[in-house]
Amino acid sequence: MAEVSQEKLLLQEEINNLSAQMREIAAAIFAEPELGYQEFKSSARLADFLESCNFQVERGLLNMPTAFHATFGSGEGPHVAFLAEFDALPNLGHACGHNLFGTASCAAAVALSRHLPAGTVHVFGTPAEEGNVRDAGGKVPMTDAGLFDKMDAVIAAHAEGRTILKQQLISRANLEMDFKGKAAHAAGAPEQGINAMDAAALAVMGINSLRQHMTRDVRIHGLLTDTGTSINTIPEFARLRYGVRARKPETLNNAIERVVNCARCCAQALGCQFSYRHSAHPYYTMRHNMPLLEDFAANLDLLGESYIKEVPSSYSTDMGNVSFKAPTIHPYISIGGAHLVGHTPAFAEASNSEGGFKGMLVAAKAMSMTGYDVLTSEELRRSIRTAFETLDDLD
Ligand SMILES: [Zn+2]
Known part of the structure; x- marks a missing residue:
């Protein structure tokens, strides 16, 4: 010593x-x-x-x-x-x-x-x-x-x-992505509604398809939360809460951009409004x-x-x-x-x-x-x- x-x-x-x-x-x-x-x-x-x-x-x-x-x-x-x-x-x-x-x-x-x-x-x-x-x-x-x-x-x-x-350690971000549609009676007047849950579900599928094209260190995982409560009402709101992780900040930022773009396009596809935010600061x-x-x-x-x-x-x-x-x-x-x-x-x-x-x-x-x-x-x-x-x- x-x-x-x-x-x-x-x-x-x-x-x-x-x-x-x-x-x-x-x-x-x-x-x-x-x-x-x-x-x-x-x-x-x-x-x-x-x-x-x-x-x-x-x-x-x-x-x-x-x-x-x-x-x-x-x-x-x-x-x-x-x-x-x-x-x-x-x-x-x-x-x-x-x-x-x-x-x-x-x-x-x-x-x-x-x-x-x-x-x-x-x-x-x-x-x-x-x-x-x-x-x-x-x-x-x-x-x-x-x-x-x-x-x-x-x-x-x-x-x-x-x-x-x-x-x-790895870099990570927590995202909240909100889909806003329009409520309507699901049997009586579905043509008047915009289904936010469907848009969010489409985004889940889209993000799943993106994973194949990410580098090995990237992790994307999440939940569909806060959607409707009644099966005979078209859900007017849905939220995806996702974690995105990657080794380097650049890779993380690129993955976030692709996830958000994917979700935004799915929202647009069904006529929903879309917004997102970081629910925690990204950690590098x-x-x-x-x-x-x-x-x-x-x-x-x-x-x-x-x-x-x-x-x-x-x-x-x-x-x-x-x-x-x-x-x-x-x-x-x-x-x-x-x-x-x-x-x-x-x-x-x-x-x-x-x-x-x-x-x-x-x-x-x-x-x-x-x-x-x-x-x-x-x-x-x-x-x-x-x-x-x-x-x-x-x-
Ligand atoms: Zn600690």
Whole structure:
């Protein structure tokens, strides 16, 4: 094991000193799970913690009351950002460990602020990562508004069964496509009606035919919902809710365009009006910044935490969108064991367990040490930037 520098030992000590408070915050967030964009108490607990540690906190960003931006330092570069999630899942509560790792991000920033060598440390509170609320994906508007553009590194760790540096994620979009026709008595005056359900059903068939011509990574799946309730009335409305997934954002956008065009044409064919919207922000795949991730891995080595380098995966996160605008990593830290699968009751249990608290401390230490490396090493910043500008990790 490489020798740990004095500064990194001090950062670790800061996290140890903060550990009782971190457990308290993580347990409190766990005890009162809040869904996306409703995380008022959870977000406030983290923002209050940062404020009490002398961070400047701006609460509420871009019409998202639970988003926040906390800063400490000169306001000048270099800039390191830690992202903190805090939303929970319906019925399952904190079955994704955001209570632990939102807290870890804040604590990493606090530890770093107490030994800040240069520059500025940021924490962004990022709402609604889970995809099950309307307009989910708080990081997407934050990314689009340019909040991460000047960052030299954006760092967030996530809970997992095992410690993993890199999961290959995919891009995904959720669409709602509405067909509006005209109601009429189905037996008495069908000639006066326009059948929205038939148009939607035609679109289902059309989309099925499109699949044959998509690349292997594309997934299209959905439901016909919200149509009529009475069999003797021509249904005047029908909605298709579809998920579209692909590895690269370009492929995703192309698939979305073809799906929407197909549905629109089917609507026109039967005389229906057509409209569509994204029910959640599209999530893009991750561009893992390798020099930054290797530095994080070296810090895990210093902590004696073993890890797996890479596993394939098929889920999506709004961290992906951030990674297109700034050098980003999203490693996973074990909160128990390989048997744990996110979004299950067992994962929720682990998110409020000794194993969970241990993972939170490991993450906070490794994140603060990595932030320290970014702020102190111009060479590291240069290789991170070069990798960001030349990266094509998506084939
Ligand atoms: Zn999550």
